[in-house]
Amino acid sequence: MALPEPTFPAGEAGLTAIRKNPARAVAAFDFDGTLAPIVADPEQARAHPGVVPVLARLAPRLAAVAVVTGRPAATAVEYGGFAGVPGLEHLTVLGQYGLQRWDAATGRLTTPDPLPGIALLREELPGLLGGQAGVWLETGVFVEDKGHALAVHTRRTADPDAALAALDAPLRAAAARHGLAVEPGRMVLELRPPGMDKGVALTTFLREQDAASVLFAGDDLGDLAAYDAVDALRAAGTVDGLLVCSAPTTGEPPVRALADRADLVVPGPEGVVALLEALADALGC
């Protein structure tokens, strides 16, 4: 595949900058829906088989490759198959929306202590979900305990959007009681620590790498903060950027707030891999 033309001039400038000076470019990716196909059970998600080979091709030519994810960093490393891969020595995973960090170079994971509000919510949640007409857990609502955050999934219910809408108010009230932020996503509402997001995480990482350009790819609402960060850096003239939207291939519509702003929209993780292969070809990797 040839490299596609970005929709917007800023994205064109971003792609040109990446191609001209890859040594100062960072490629950053969301995990679920972008590198890993969406599946019904979050524990079964795995990176698309083309991800590790193409990242290992690209990474040695770039300043850095980062995965910026809502997942715990260790989970993304495991499900991505990112550890011990030749070529991926400088991959960094910024997990839990940037609260955690794992560096392939050292294998070290840094993580803060979980907020006390998470432990309180953990105790309260079964009663709260059981209290919702007494049937939520039986209808397929699933709680993913991420240690620093609790995610309530509705993908496996008969009507995921209706289930999410019904749970919205009680979960937001619980988040407010425990000093937590609410992170909405694809058929999930996550309650997590406030004060960190993918935009802060990405901006900090780009500064650390002294990046002149960035490719950021995402698929969900949690990625909007990273889109905003890239837009702000482009507007300030400090970093050129290419925004990529990974559109669902599951039949659900793309997140419009991302797709409408993206310089490139590609079909799911398979499309992300094809784009990266085209970029690797163009860079002669």
Ligand SMILES: O=P(O)(O)OC[C@H]1O[C@H](O[C@H]2O[C@H](CO)[C@@H](O)[C@H](O)[C@H]2O)[C@H](O)[C@@H](O)[C@@H]1O
């Ligand atoms: O920032 P991300 O890497 O995209 O993580 C965001 C959330 O993704 C996961 O949920 C999503 O993927 C699941 C597996 O494909 C899917 O079943 C679910 O409907 C999606 O919302 C993950 O389970 C969450 O912990 C992440 O916060």
